[in-house]
Amino acid sequence: MTAPAVHASGLVKRYGDFTAVAGLDLEIGRGEFFGLLGPNGAGKSTSIHMLSSLVQPSEGVASVCGIDTRVDPVAVRQRIGLVFQDSALDRQLSVWENLRFSGLLYDLPLPETRERAEHLIRLFGLEEKRDKPVGSLSGGQRRALDIARGVLHRPEVLFLDEPTIGLDLPSRRRIWRFIAQLRAETGMTVLLTTHYLEEAADCDRVAFIRGGRIVLSGEPAALVGDLGDDIVEVSADQPDAVRAELEAVLGPARVEFETLSFRPPQHDAARLAALTESLGARIRSVVVRRPNLNDVFLWVNQ
Amino acid sequence: MSRADQPRELAGAHPADRGARRARPGLWRPVYAVVERDLVKLWRQKGRLLSALVRPLIWLFVIGAGFEATVGGGGGSYRSFLVPGVMGMAILFGALLGALSTVYEKESGVMRMLVIAPFAHRWIVFAKMQAAAVSAVFQALLLLVILAGLGDLPADTDWALLVLSIFATAYACAGIGMLVAAFSKTLDNFAAIMNFVIFPVFFLSGSLYPVGNLSGLLGVAAHLNPYTYGVDLLKHALPQMSGHAADFAVTLDVAVLAGFAVLAFSVSAWRFSREQAYAPLFGFGGPKKGGPGAGKPGGGKTA
Numbered sequence: 255m256t257a258p259a260v261h262a263s264g265l266v267k268r269y270g271d272f273t274a275v276a277g278l279d280l281e282i283g284r285g286e287f288f289g290l291l292g293p294n295g296a297g298k299s300t301s302i303h304m305l306s307s308l309v310q311p312s313e314g315v316a317s318v319c320g321i322d323t324r325v326d327p328v329a330v331r332q333r334i335g336l337v338f339q340d341s342a343l344d345r346q347l348s349v350w351e352n353l354r355f356s357g358l359l360y361d362l363p364l365p366e367t368r369e370r371a372e373h374l375i376r377l378f379g380l381e382e383k384r385d386k387p388v389g390s391l392s393g394g395q396r397r398a399l400d401i402a403r404g405v406l407h408r409p410e411v412l413f414l415d416e417p418t419i420g421l422d423l424p425s426r427r428r429i430w431r432f433i434a435q436l437r438a439e440t441g442m443t444v445l446l447t448t449h450y451l452e453e454a455a456d457c458d459r460v461a462f463i464r465g466g467r468i469v470l471s472g473e474p475a476a477l478v479g480d481l482g483d484d485i486v487e488v489s490a491d492q493p494d495a496v497r498a499e500l501e502a503v504l505g506p507a508r509v510e511f512e513t514l515s516f517r518p519p520q521h522d523a524a525r526l527a528a529l530t531e532s533l534g535a536r537i538r539s540v541v542v543r544r545p546n547l548n549d550v551f552l553w554v555n556q
Numbered sequence: 557m558s559r560a561d562q563p564r565e566l567a568g569a570h571p572a573d574r575g576a577r578r579a580r581p582g583l584w585r586p587v588y589a590v591v592e593r594d595l596v597k598l599w600r601q602k603g604r605l606l607s608a609l610v611r612p613l614i615w616l617f618v619i620g621a622g623f624e625a626t627v628g629g630g631g632g633s634y635r636s637f638l639v640p641g642v643m644g645m646a647i648l649f650g651a652l653l654g655a656l657s658t659v660y661e662k663e664s665g666v667m668r669m670l671v672i673a674p675f676a677h678r679w680i681v682f683a684k685m686q687a688a689a690v691s692a693v694f695q696a697l698l699l700l701v702i703l704a705g706l707g708d709l710p711a712d713t714d715w716a717l718l719v720l721s722i723f724a725t726a727y728a729c730a731g732i733g734m735l736v737a738a739f740s741k742t743l744d745n746f747a748a749i750m751n752f753v754i755f756p757v758f759f760l761s762g763s764l765y766p767v768g769n770l771s772g773l774l775g776v777a778a779h780l781n782p783y784t785y786g787v788d789l790l791k792h793a794l795p796q797m798s799g800h801a802a803d804f805a806v807t808l809d810v811a812v813l814a815g816f817a818v819l820a821f822s823v824s825a826w827r828f829s830r831e832q833a834y835a836p837l838f839g840f841g842g843p844k845k846g847g848p849g850a851g852k853p854g855g856g857k858t859a
Contacts, residue, residue, distance in 0.1 A: 306672065328580070346600070356673075359586045360674060
């Protein structure tokens with residue numbers, strides 16, 4: 255029996271009167287791809303900093319591969335890779351020099367660093383930038399290099415704090431491909447935070463964090479499945495005027511600006527068509543679609 | 557579901573306790589990496605290197621010549637009195653600017669690479685202090701070559717003592733810089749650091765005049781200034797034709813410089829082992845960015 259890759263029980267972090275994390279319980283198995291989801295300021299980064307031994311919890315215990323972050327922070331840091339939300343790269347050094355520097359910090363012999371760095375540079379498509387200063391890289395390339403830096407020492411657990419934040423869509427897709435390739439190659443455990451919920455659909459498990467605690471967790475497919483078959487979105491100029499009528503048929507509504515969202519208890523196209531008919535011009539549109547993780551998040555916050 | 561299960565199987569293919577008993581990483585390579593990186597950067601920033609050499613030479617020529625003309629030649633030359641002082645200046649500025657790059661690294665985020673690396677955070681202080689001292693020694697040696705070319709080095713220079721004094725002064729000055737770096741969150745107040753640290757340390761030493769000439773509080777300040785003993789040691793190594801003797805014994809100089817370097821390292825290392833030293837790095841997620849983490853010691857040691 256081996257210890258879980260990441261374990262946290264009752265983790266609390268307070269800064270003065272402000273509670274950033276309010277009792278986090280987490281257990282992530284070896285090789286698992288885990289998503290910690292939530293809005294900005296929910297406590298995701300602080301949680302990661304505590305799990306990676308950089309920030310002391312005010313209460314609770316965190317461990318990585320069975321090693322308590324307080325008892326042996328150095329052994330924890332040896333086994334993890336951390337890609338911070340903000341770059342950790344040295345802009346004055348080149349791509350290769352950054353990886354070389356990082357390799358030396360992990361006490362890797364130079365030939366080994368070179369071999370691994372060249373592999374990662376190829377994997378992440380940075381060959382042409384190898385000897386260019388980091389300052390000349392695009393945002394997506396810089397993030398890719400930051401991830402390469404985070405995995406150069408072959409960590410057992412990789413923490414990715416908002417790896418795609420601020421990137422355009424093609425760059426985001428590339429970053430996801432890199433992460434998938436790394437996981438396929440090494441089988442490492444990955445703990446990811448993001449607020450782009452659609453990106454977490456590939457995770458084995460996700461947990462929604464809000465106000466510094468986990469409010470819901472499970473497999474993405476199961477969580478989405480729990481919402482039912484359909485999400486019905488009705489938009490109207492005066493949503494309040496039609497709300498009661500719609501709720502009578504479709505169940506409780508979630509209101510967002512001029513749109514009412516519903517999770518009808520069963521799929522019933524005929525009934526919905528009749529309802530649309532009777533409301534006539536009082537509504538503008540009716541959309542029926544499959545639920546996704548965003549809906550899970552929105553309904554859990556209802 | 558099937559897709560979700562796949563990675564677990566992949567992980568199972570690896571020995572589950574892979575790396576459970578990894579050897580502790582060594583410290584030689586990380587310390588070397590930090591020193592090498594700072595030297596490479598110094599070499600690439602030719603402007604910084606040039607000004608490090610020009611600054612002391614301006615003092616030597618302008619102040620030296622000016623004072624000689626004012627006071628009159630007298631028994632010896634004021635310029636030759638200034639030689640140990642400007643050597644000290646090159647070391648002081650080199651080491652302080654080197655150590656203060658730590659603050660820049662906290663601000664720019666490069667420090668993240670160091671805090672996540674597998675060694676206790678006091679080794680960051682150790683490595684940065686080595687880097688600052690070695691860059692200062694490098695700059696002092698360049699200046700030494702120029703001074704030798706100009707014929708400003710006395711014939712009876714004690715070379716062994718000179719090397720010792722350059723190193724000892726460099727470590728003490730790196731210590732001053734690390735103390736400032738450990739307690740500064742930003743370089744916004746760099747002008748304040750210049751005014752309240754670098755200039756007083758330089759002027760309240762024996763660089764420009766014998767320490768005995770400073771009376772009262774200024775004299776006390778000069779005696780408390782560790783840099784004073786560095787300049788004094790340089791004076792021992794570069795005996796002046798003017799006959800101005802150094803103020804203290806060589807052993808006292810060495811003892812003070814070494815003692816101060818160790819003390820400064822200990823205090824800075826203690827500070828850097830607390831997460832508050834890294835406030836700009838983690839942002840402390842909360843609504844009051846930086847403030848609350850720095851204000852209240854929420855945690856304890858992290859390293």
